[in-house]
Amino acid sequence: MRWKISIEGSDEITRGHRFEFEIERSLDDLAAGSLGLSIDEGKAIMASLQRHIVEQQCALYVLFRRHCQGCGGTRPIKDYSTRTIQTVYGAVTVESPRLYPCRRCMPGVDFTITPVSELCPDRATADPHCACRTSCCHAALAR
Numbered sequence: 001m002r003w004k005i006s007i008e009g010s011d012e013i014t015r016g017h018r019f020e021f022e023i024e025r026s027l028d029d030l031a032a033g034s035l036g037l038s039i040d041e042g043k044a045i046m047a048s049l050q051r052h053i054v055e056q057q058c059a060l061y062v063l064f065r066r067h068c069q070g071c072g073g074t075r076p077i078k079d080y081s082t083r084t085i086q087t088v089y090g091a092v093t094v095e096s097p098r099l100y101p102c103r104r105c106m107p108g109v110d111f112t113i114t115p116v117s118e119l120c121p122d123r124a125t126a127d128p129h130c131a132c133r134t135s136c137c138h139a140a141l142a143r
C-alpha cells in the first residue's frame with residue numbers, strides 16, 4: 001500500500017512550488033500491527049514540509065530584497081553563504097546571498113545586506129507553543 005502526498009505552494013513572485021513524498025506499507029507491516037503513522041514518520045513529514053516552506057520563504061524574500069525600490073533595478077549579489085535556522089521541526093539550512101546596493105541608485109557604495117539575516121536575525125523561528133525551553137526558542141520569543 002502506498003500513499004503519495006503532494007504539497008503545492010504559490011507566492012507573489014515565482015511560478016509556484018510543489019513537492020511530493022510517499023509513505024509505503026506492506027501487508028506484512030499491517031499484519032505486524034503497523035497501523036497508521038508512527039511518531040517518527042510524522043516528525044519526518046513535518047520536518048520535510050518545514051524545510052520546503054522555509055527554503056521557499058527565504059528565496060522569495062531574497063527576490064523581494066534584490067528588487068531596488070528606488071529604480072526598479074536589481075541589486076547585484078556579492079557572494080553566497082548558508083544560514084541555519086532553528087525551527088520547531090528541526091534545523092533548516094538555506095542559501096543566503098549578500099547583496100550590494102543598487103548600482104544605479106548608490107554607485108560606488110560597497111556595503112552589503114543579507115536578506116536572510118534580516119528575515120531571521122536570531123537564527124530561529126518563534127513558536128509560542130513550543131515547550132522545548134532551548135535558548136533558540138527563548139531568543140526567538142524575546143523578539
Ligand SMILES: [Zn+2]
Nearest residue numbers: 068071102105
Ligand atoms: Zn536602484
